[in-house]
Amino acid sequence: MTASEPTATGRSLVLEAAGVRAEVGTVAAVLRGLTVHGVAVTEPLPADSPPPMAAGIVLAPWPNRVRDGVWVLDGERQQLDITEVSRSNAIHGLLRNTDYEVRARAADAVTLGALIPPQHGWPFLLDTWVRYALRPDGLSVTHGVVNHSGRPAPYAVGAHPYFRIGETPVEQLRLTVAATTYYEVDARMNPVAEHSVAGTPYDLRAGAPLADLTLDTPFGGVVPGVAAQLIAPDGARVELIQEPGWHYVQVFTARDFPRPQGRGLAVALEPMTAPPDALNSGAGLRRLEPGERWEGRWTVRYVPGASSS
Template sequence: MFAIACSQQQYKTYTLTDKAADSLIEIVPERGGIVARWSIQGQEILYLDAERFANPQLSVRGGIPILFPICGNLPDNTYTHNGQQYALKQHGFARDLPWKVTNEDTQNQAAVTLVLESNETTRTVYPFDFQLAFTYQLQGNQLAIRQRITNHSAVAMPFSVGLHPYFLVRDKTQLHFAIPATEYQDQRTKTQHAFTGNFDFEQDEIDAAFRPLSAANASVCDRDRNLQLHLSWDDTYYSTFVFWTQKGKDFYCVEPWTAPRNALNTGDDLISLEPGESLNAWVNMTVTFL
């Protein structure tokens, strides 16, 4: 029922399959450990900009990029730690670095674990030793993403972590949202707005950060494609939910974050992991057809 195959395309690609459900995901470890594709019953769930994906000099726009050790951007791309200033680009570096596959499982699911460890490159912009282990679990119409973050430093390690999934859409006016918040901040203007369940898609860009959250789940109904996306997350750590899209693009992003933008400077909901400790968190995504 469950299978894992590895093929050499432009990048080495792991394909996880649940044959009974006719579902699969494709994971590309060297391209930031990204889930590049998710298909259920022949329907593509994710958006992927193939040209950007093929160019290793560009960040991927599509799939499910991993955000670490920050979510969003920092003012002037800088933060200060112990009196020293560091430069860190938007969403951090995890989505741009090669990960390694350390485990595969096909017993009750199709699952692989990918690991990213600190190195000389990461330490120049983020002076900590760490290990990230992300396990992607495919079962039926559900994709579960388990995260284990370990601090190998001699001091406490501050960070935030998140996911930036791009979902394929043909007609955004047919989307309806159930998000557990009554207001959001426009991240471009820093203004607060009431939320009633929909957006004005005539805007060139929508970048909305929802917090505080009253529940640990959200859903998007796509009436054009007759499917519903349901997300849930570990509310022990995840505190912020972001919606982002651009006019004329066939995607929308719904993003669970553990902290808002600039948390490394402000400390807002910033996680601090003590030396030698590990944190375990999760995000689940499920698709149902209407």
């Protein structure tokens, strides 16, 4: 593994082994790029500017949004800082601008860690980490936490990768999502109801062309296994595999994702252990007792198509 001088995304850490290459930045533990045998399976990100549209960052101690940044702890109102000003929400946790420390490193793996100290609306001390480890067909990502507070702490985690399949235009890809429910959201992107996907345009279990989809949608009812995948015309695919405890995935189709050649369609498939506004609903939240430790993992797997075999 090699490391570079600091940039807007922190120090760049490059992992390489057996034809698989990942680049990680220490700010927000961002996944800046992943290629498998020369095929880009995530949108490559520049080092000299913040990740566009939260691309590749770690979302902890909650993913997605907290409505108005307000939640209640043991009957006491908590007010988080508003970080999505246009919608008056607290979004994507408390580590978006944190420079993680490197805690372990090897040619094919790196572990980054960051403390979440007590702050506005968050009276807990958590130690968190994320381990990126190459595998022959992609990357495994393990998130961990330990509660150093003197009281139980709520916790959820997610990530925000944008996927692609090499040079295949994203518009030509097909998306499947192995979810049984979706969340209806309001104009501020906060959930108002959970519905079955059956008989709705949100039933993507059989797949649909990405070009036909406009989504910024949380999905639930995800069982361990392939939560979502992109499929190219030649059969090549990128799979997002979620392990037990990861029952939610957010799908976001960004029509104006910035690339060097110009803006265009990109798709984020965001593994999550809890849905939006979980600090209020309690759905998917873990209750970490003092001293309790937890780890959970998701994986990216690339499967070549007929033209690559």
